[in-house]
Amino acid sequence: MDLSWRDLVNRGLRAVWLVALPVQLQAQQAVAPPLDLQSFPASMIEEVIVPDPGELFSLMDKLPGQPNWDSWVRSDFGKGTLTDRTRLALWFGTLIADGFIAVQAENVEGVTKAGRRILELAESLSLRDAVLPHSRAIIEACEAKDWPRVRRELDRTHKTVREQMEMMRDEDLAQYVSVAGWLRGTEVLTSLIVESYSQDKAEILNQPDLADHFLEQLSGLDAEGKAGEPVQAVISGLRKVRQVMGSSSTASLSSESVEQIHGICAGIVNQIVPK
Amino acid sequence: MARVGAIVSAFVMWAPLAEGTDDEAHAAIMEAVAGHVEDGFTIREEYWKGELESGGKKLIRHQLFRGNEYWFWVASSIPGCDVKLEVYDANGASVTLERSEKGRVRGVRVTPAQTSSFYILVQISRAPGEQSGKPAVQLIDWALVYGYR
Numbered sequence: 001m002d003l004s005w006r007d008l009v010n011r012g013l014r015a016v017w018l019v020a021l022p023v024q025l026q027a028q029q030a031v032a033p034p035l036d037l038q039s040f041p042a043s044m045i046e047e048v049i050v051p052d053p054g055e056l057f058s059l060m061d062k063l064p065g066q067p068n069w070d071s072w073v074r075s076d077f078g079k080g081t082l083t084d085r086t087r088l089a090l091w092f093g094t095l096i097a098d099g100f101i102a103v104q105a106e107n108v109e110g111v112t113k114a115g116r117r118i119l120e121l122a123e124s125l126s127l128r129d130a131v132l133p134h135s136r137a138i139i140e141a142c143e144a145k146d147w148p149r150v151r152r153e154l155d156r157t158h159k160t161v162r163e164q165m166e167m168m169r170d171e172d173l174a175q176y177v178s179v180a181g182w183l184r185g186t187e188v189l190t191s192l193i194v195e196s197y198s199q200d201k202a203e204i205l206n207q208p209d210l211a212d213h214f215l216e217q218l219s220g221l222d223a224e225g226k227a228g229e230p231v232q233a234v235i236s237g238l239r240k241v242r243q244v245m246g247s248s249s250t251a252s253l254s255s256e257s258v259e260q261i262h263g264i265c266a267g268i269v270n271q272i273v274p275k
Numbered sequence: 276m277a278r279v280g281a282i283v284s285a286f287v288m289w290a291p292l293a294e295g296t297d298d299e300a301h302a303a304i305m306e307a308v309a310g311h312v313e314d315g316f317t318i319r320e321e322y323w324k325g326e327l328e329s330g331g332k333k334l335i336r337h338q339l340f341r342g343n344e345y346w347f348w349v350a351s352s353i354p355g356c357d358v359k360l361e362v363y364d365a366n367g368a369s370v371t372l373e374r375s376e377k378g379r380v381r382g383v384r385v386t387p388a389q390t391s392s393f394y395i396l397v398q399i400s401r402a403p404g405e406q407s408g409k410p411a412v413q414l415i416d417w418a419l420v421y422g423y424r
Contacts, residue, residue: 031369034369035394035396044334046336049322058317058343200342203341203390209338251391
């Protein structure tokens with residue numbers, strides 16, 4: 001059978017089309033139509049889950065320039081004993097973040113100390129029984145240098161504490177734990193970004209919605225709680241952080257803005273952690 | 276007292292009934308995603324859960340970071356439900372890259388083009404024909420888990 005060059009081209013094109021069609025259909029199926037977010041009823045919108053510090057920290061490790069996590073591992077995790085549950089919850093939140101920092105630095109001593117301090121504070125918050133298995137698992141995994149497991153246990157600790165607080169109708173305290181962890185994480189992150197600034201690194205701080213979320217949560221708490229000195233410092237600091245985050249016209253903040261956020265967060269954490 | 280009883284009975288009659296538990300749904304997801312942990316994904320302990328009427332939707336706002344790769348998984352404890360999951364950017368455009376299906380668990384993969392808030396849409400419908408012989412409104416439990424690397 002003799003085929004002209006035109007027949008060959010036509011057959012070739014048909015074959016290409018037949019091969020491409022299923023691929024095209026698959027691609028069309030994968031892309032969902034746009035969603036009109038403006039018309040979505042607010043009652044159907046669920047609250048955010050706060051990213052764990054490890055989620056942000058591991059991102060820093062992927063970007064060029066080795067961050068010096070070890071310089072941020074605390075030699076002590078706060079002294080003294082507090083009785084005020086609000087202050088304890090805030091302090092606890094910073095400790096969880098400190099645990100993640102020590103994991104990032106793969107600092108066995110730092111993680112072990114953080115794990116022990118977490119248990120001590122849990123005892124003051126009447127949560128010893130719930131936190132004890134996590135504290136043991138953190139120390140055990142740390143001794144085995146199983147860092148992914150330590151991260152998992154720190155995340156579990158936070159979840160357990162939050163759930164226990166909600167069960168004890170201490171939802172306010174659960175919010176304080178979350179916000180304080182975020183503030184301590186941001187304090188460290190901003191310092192490391194400033195040390196070797198790049199727009200990619202600064203983009204990690206494009207979190208104005210999270211700052212809004214915390215402000216909304218804290219402003220909904222009871223008046224007595226809000227009146228407390230540390231909570232007022234947190235609210236006022238968060239407002240400033242939100243302002244700086246919102247002032248950027250691009251996804252990445254300038255080095256000066258990152259430094260500004262660092263100063264605000266450091267000031268708040270300084271008030272939270274007893275000397 | 277009889278009046279209270281009547282009110283309680285009326286409430287019980289009209290209250291939406293829920294089947295299954297979100298803990299079962301969560302357990303199903305955790306079983307299905309074990310392979311992702313071996314691939315280096317960190318699965319968050321925190322997760323979203325709730326109940327929806329058949330055909331109901333839930334939108335969840337969530338912060339994602341450019342440079343991380345995410346998988347979101349959703350499931351219900353009720354077998355045969357049509358579970359849909361989609362991730363959108365702030366403009367309402369889908370950013371779903373890949374889908375997975377394992378038993379009753381549905382998953383979507385996302386690699387955000389920028390660090391920002393994204394929206395996760397969960398939609399669950401009862402399998403056609405399942406409504407017959409059951410009360411008009413039934414709630415369907417769901418759980419949503421995510422992992423990153």
